[in-house]
Amino acid sequence: QQPVQSPQAVILREGEDAVINCSSSKALYSVHWYRQKHGEAPVFLMILLKGGEQKGHDKISASFNEKKQQSSLYLTASQLSYSGTYFCGTELGGGSNYKLTFGKGTLLTVNP
Amino acid sequence: DTGVSQDPRHKITKRGQNVTFRCDPISEHNRLYWYRQTLGQGPEFLTYFQNEAQLEKSRLLSDRFSAERPKGSFSTLEIQRTEQGDSAMYLCASSLATGGARINEKLFFGSGTQLSVL
Numbered sequence: 001q002q003p004v005q006s007p008q009a010v011i012l013r014e015g016e017d018a019v020i021n022c023s024s025s026k027a028l029y030s031v032h033w034y035r036q037k038h039g040e041a042p043v044f045l046m047i048l049l050k051g052g053e054q055k056g057h058d059k060i061s062a063s064f065n066e067k068k069q070q071s072s073l074y075l076t077a078s079q080l081s082y083s084g085t086y087f088c089g090t091e092l093g094g095g096s097n098y099k100l101t102f103g104k105g106t107l108l109t110v111n112p
Numbered sequence: 113d114t115g116v117s118q119d120p121r122h123k124i125t126k127r128g129q130n131v132t133f134r135c136d137p138i139s140e141h142n143r144l145y146w147y148r149q150t151l152g153q154g155p156e157f158l159t160y161f162q163n164e165a166q167l168e169k170s171r172l173l174s175d176r177f178s179a180e181r182p183k184g185s186f187s188t189l190e191i192q193r194t195e196q197g198d199s200a201m202y203l204c205a206s207s208l209a210t211g212g213a214r215i216n217e218k219l220f221f222g223s224g225t226q227l228s229v230l
Binding site for chain 2: 029042049089091100101102
């Protein structure tokens with residue numbers, strides 16, 4: 001049930017773009033994205049509730065392809081502050097189960 | 113808001129001992145979650161409270177784990193007879209649900225309690 005994230009790690013120079021993918025083998029109701037910096041709590045980025053929904057937050061946006069059961073997080077013109085581990089959390093379709101299942105994370109490093 | 117607070121930040125214990133962690137959610141948040149995170153992994157769901165009712169518990173959770181949320185305010189997570197495999201960061205999160213059975217809102221995570229079992 002755990003979603004699969006790719007890539008596991010990515011290194012960027014400031015100003016470059018990145019895409020992080022999250023895919024599930026099960027039908028999804030929603031996808032949530034969080035960022036966690038070393039030694040800190042995960043911080044909410046966005047929720048995608050509908051198939052095909054795209055959301056944006058500053059230069060970070062995401063899409064959700066319900067048919068393919070996958071979501072992608074887009075980081076454009078990356079900043080040093082974007083460094084951290086990005087997790088997608090999925091809530092399954094069907095009956096409610098009140099839980100998010102998180103992937104193993106993607107470590108993003110932005111260098112000057 | 114003052115954020116989700118967890119106590120203690122760190123706990124070192126010997127195998128076989130019992131430990132208890134406390135979580136104080138953001139005031140008026142009706143949902144509270146416990147997650148466990150090990151190095152290189154994402155948070156793993158443990159249990160969920162809607163106000164004072166425990167509505168979901170992971171099947172991976174053994175009988176040594178118990179959680180409470182009396183009066184729908186703070187919550188405690190107790191681990192009895194700790195094992196070395198229990199070593200992890202225990203995260204608490206809270207949220208304000210406006211209706212429905214789905215997680216349609218953002219979770220606010222605490223900084224966690226790092227447990228080391230020797």
